[in-house]
Amino acid sequence: xxxxxxxxxxxxxxxxxxxxxxxxxxxxxxxxxxxxxxxxxxxxxxxxxxxxxxxxxxxxxxxxxxxxxxxxxxxxxxxxxxxxxxxxxxxxxxxxxxxxxxxxxxxxxxxxxxxxxxxxxxxxxxxxxxxxxxxxxxxxxxxxxxxxxxxxxxxxxxxxxxxxxxxxxxxxxxxxxxxxxxxxxxxxxxxxxxxxxxxxxxxxxxxxxxxxxxxxxxxxxxxxxxxxxxxxxxxxxxxxxxxxxxxxxxxxxxxxxxxxxxxxxxxxxxxxxxxxxxxxxxxxxxxxxxxxxxxxxxxxxxxxxxxxxxxxxxxxxxxxxxxxxxxxxxxxxxxxxxxxxxxxxxxxxxxxxxxxxxxxxxxxxxxxxxxxxxxxxxxxxxxxxxxxxxxxxxxxxxxxxxxxxx
Numbered sequence: 001x002x003x004x005x006x007x008x009x010x011x012x013x014x015x016x017x018x019x020x021x022x023x024x025x026x027x028x029x030x031x032x033x034x035x036x037x038x039x040x041x042x043x044x045x046x047x048x049x050x051x052x053x054x055x056x057x058x059x060x061x062x063x064x065x066x067x068x069x070x071x072x073x074x075x076x077x078x079x080x081x082x083x084x085x086x087x088x089x090x091x092x093x094x095x096x097x098x099x100x101x102x103x104x105x106x107x108x109x110x111x112x113x114x115x116x117x118x119x120x121x122x123x124x125x126x127x128x129x130x131x132x133x134x135x136x137x138x139x140x141x142x143x144x145x146x147x148x149x150x151x152x153x154x155x156x157x158x159x160x161x162x163x164x165x166x167x168x169x170x171x172x173x174x175x176x177x178x179x180x181x182x183x184x185x186x187x188x189x190x191x192x193x194x195x196x197x198x199x200x201x202x203x204x205x206x207x208x209x210x211x212x213x214x215x216x217x218x219x220x221x222x223x224x225x226x227x228x229x230x231x232x233x234x235x236x237x238x239x240x241x242x243x244x245x246x247x248x249x250x251x252x253x254x255x256x257x258x259x260x261x262x263x264x265x266x267x268x269x270x271x272x273x274x275x276x277x278x279x280x281x282x283x284x285x286x287x288x289x290x291x292x293x294x295x296x297x298x299x300x301x302x303x304x305x306x307x308x309x310x311x312x313x314x315x316x317x318x319x320x321x322x323x324x325x326x327x328x329x330x331x332x333x334x335x336x337x338x339x340x341x342x343x344x345x346x347x348x349x350x351x352x353x354x355x356x357x358x359x360x361x362x363x364x365x366x367x368x369x370x371x372x373x374x375x376x377x378x379x380x381x382x383x384x385x386x387x388x389x390x391x392x393x394x395x396x397x398x399x400x401x402x403x404x405x406x
Contacts, residue, residue, distance in 0.1 A: 028153025052365020061115020063354020085120025144275020154264025
């Protein structure tokens with residue numbers, strides 16, 4: 001593969017770089033809200049259930065707004081959709097920083113507004129715009145680059161947040177987040193959809209309603225939606241509740257920052273490898289393997305004696321599997337339906353992911369408040385790993401009949 005074949009033009013290169021930076025900023029900030037819980041609990045009186053509910057609402061806002069931002073991106077351009085989302089994100093973090101930020105206002109800022117902001121900035125929309133610039137042979141690799149660069153934010157953000165919370169406090173840390181979000185808003189201007197003469201696929205007359213009908217009548221698309229629910233459950237359960245979980249097991253609170261940073265670092269490797277392997281072997285087998293291995297990783301973590309070593313193993317192994325589902329999942333959607341409505345159709349798959357995220361965040365907090373332990377949440381996560389590992393196997397990785405006739 002030569003550089004000329006991979007990067008078709010300067011617009012594709014600029015979009016790839018800008019989209020990667022957008023995801024880095026958005027996911028880097030979103031990843032670490034779980035590290036604020038102890039401060040929110042002490043200063044704002046937020047309970048485990050309230051915090052889990054806010055993160056759950058955030059996940060739903062992220063998921064529900066994703067298809068809307070996807071439709072905006074498909075019709076008006078990626079830069080407009082992402083810029084609008086960053087405005088919501090900034091307002092949400094600002095209210096969390098300056099107030100009002102207790103009671104219902106906590107749910108609105110951390111939950112609704114930041115969730116809507118993530119819907120247009122984190123993963124699905126930037127990646128779908130990048131996908132429009134690359135042919136099928138290179139598309140999953142390009143998407144995996146966006147995911148892996150975003151994962152570098154996962155790696156850096158917990159380290160910075162842990163230091164900043166200790167030395168400066170949670171309000172000053174949020175203030176720095178606002179600055180980075182404004183940088184993201186500027187970078188979003190460069191995430192551009194391809195101009196007509198550079199489009200990878202032939203134009204077609206399919207409208208939005210027809211695209212939706214075609215997608216939901218495709219069994220493999222519905223199976224993919226069901227499986228991605230599990231991805232969301234896993235990621236948000238770990239990202240939201242591991243900081244409290246490791247402290248409850250008698251480990252130092254810095255262990256949580258270490259785990260989340262390891263997740264970010266090894267996710268870079270896992271995402272790139274997933275994107276590469278998706279060009280060589282069946283994507284459904286990649287996804288099935290990832291989900292089953294997540295269950296193994298969780299089992300080793302919760303059933304091993306608590307220690308720094310077991311935490312390192314969990315952070316590295318689960319990080320390797322963290323967002324490695326994304327290139328393969330988005331690649332299947334683009335392969336089945338083409339890229340014209342990729343923002344919308346992948347946004348709907350991601351909506352299922354965010355429903356799973358809601359339950360991962362909320363049930364983790366609820367189970368803890370009811371039973372004083374996260375055990376039942378972990379057991380459910382293991383069962384869902386088996387479910388997802390099996391449900392991907394019947395997926396047919398082939399274009400729909402409309403594209404086969406084209």
